[in-house]
Amino acid sequence: SAVISQKPSRDIxxxxxSLTIQCQVDSQVTMMFWYRQxxxxxxxxxxxxxxxxxxxxESGFVIDKFPISRPNLTFSTLTVSNMSPEDSSIYLCSVxxxxxxxxxxxxxxxxxxxx
Amino acid sequence: AQSVTxxxxxxxxxxxxxxxxxxxxxxxxxxxLFWYVQxxxxxxxxxxxxxxxATLVKGINGFEAEFKKSExxxxxxxxxxxxxxxxxxxxxVRSSSGSARQLTFGSGTQLTVLP
Numbered sequence: 714s715a716v717i718s719q720k721p722s723r724d725i726x727x728x729x730x731s732l733t734i735q736c737q738v739d740s741q742v743t744m745m746f747w748y749r750q751x752x753x754x755x756x757x758x759x760x761x762x763x764x765x766x767x768x769x770x771e772s773g774f775v776i777d778k779f780p781i782s783r784p785n786l787t788f789s790t791l792t793v794s795n796m797s798p799e800d801s802s803i804y805l806c807s808v809x810x811x812x813x814x815x816x817x818x819x820x821x822x823x824x825x826x827x828x
Numbered sequence: 829a830q831s832v833t834x835x836x837x838x839x840x841x842x843x844x845x846x847x848x849x850x851x852x853x854x855x856x857x858x859x860x861l862f863w864y865v866q867x868x869x870x871x872x873x874x875x876x877x878x879x880x881x882a883t884l885v886k887g888i889n890g891f892e893a894e895f896k897k898s899e900x901x902x903x904x905x906x907x908x909x910x911x912x913x914x915x916x917x918x919x920x921v922r923s924s925s926g927s928a929r930q931l932t933f934g935s936g937t938q939l940t941v942l943p
Contacts, residue, residue: 717871755918755933756872805871817931819864819872 715740715808717820725826726796733792734823736806741786744809747779750822751802759804762789796827830855832921834934842942847891847906849937851919854900858924861902862931863893866916875917878902880924889913914941 716739726732736745745762760781761769768781783789793800806820835850853859861878876887883895893904902919919934 755935758931816874816877817862818874821871824869 715742715810715818717806717808717818719804719806719820719823721823722821723824723826725828727828728797730796731792731794732796732825733790734804734806734825736789736791736820738787738808742808742810743786745783745789746807746809746817747781747789747791748805748807748819749802750805756805759791762791793825796825798827801825801827830859830921830923830932832919832932832934834917834919834937836937837935838938838940840940840942841909843911844908847904847909847913847939849904849917849919849939851893851902851904851934852900853902853919853921855921855923860922860924861893861895862920862922863887863891863902863904864918864920864933865889866918866936868915872918875904909939909941911941911943914939 718737720735724732747759748756749759750756758771759774759779762781762783764783764786778794780792791804803822803824805822807817810816810818831854833852841847858880863875864872865875866872875891876885876893878885878895886892891904891906893902895902917937917939920931922931
């Protein structure tokens with residue numbers, strides 16, 4: 714299994730500002746993902762963070778709003794830009810383990826509140 | 829395309845009673861199926877997974893699930909609920925022939941355990 718840490722664990726931010734969330738994995742992984750979990754909702758995939766190339770975004774998410782970096786095989790950042798109260802969510806980093814079943818592991822999440 | 833339906837957004841059981849959380853999936857190819865648990869203020873933890881081996885899958889904390897192709901179901905059960913089982917449970921599906929990013933989550937079931 715993979716151990717994933719995220720920073721910060723929570724934050725309260727003002728409308729119009731940006732927050733960068735860090736994800737660190739204890740081993741090299743090929744695939745890293747960012748998910749959003751809005752209050753009382755399930756998880757929605759934002760994007761796949763690709764090492765050495767641009768992230769792949771899902772429908773409804775754009776790079777200008779959620780820029781992602783992946784400088785190496787153990788680290789990624791997600792920035793939530795120009796925040797509004799609608800961005801208040803838990804943001805989770807996830808990685809895929811080895812093996813045919815593509816078991817996914819999740820970080821503890823970053824709880825973001827935008828006021 | 830694939831999807832997951834979790835019947836019952838909230839389930840309450842008494843301590844010591846059977847836990848049954850329902851999950852039905854839709855997938856055009858044989859699926860990989862997962863159950864995750866999310867404790868308050870934490871990330872997601874993998875409970876168990878089905879990857880086309882045994883149809884009855886045993887997971888952590890005494891949970892198990894049975895893959896029933898004819899019913900397109902993957903219900904989660906535990907013979908005797910503990911107070912510590914109170915959490916949100918998510919069923920997820922991935923196509924066995926798709927890329928890892930195609931992990932689709934259900935809407936979640938909040939389990940309450942009554943003393």
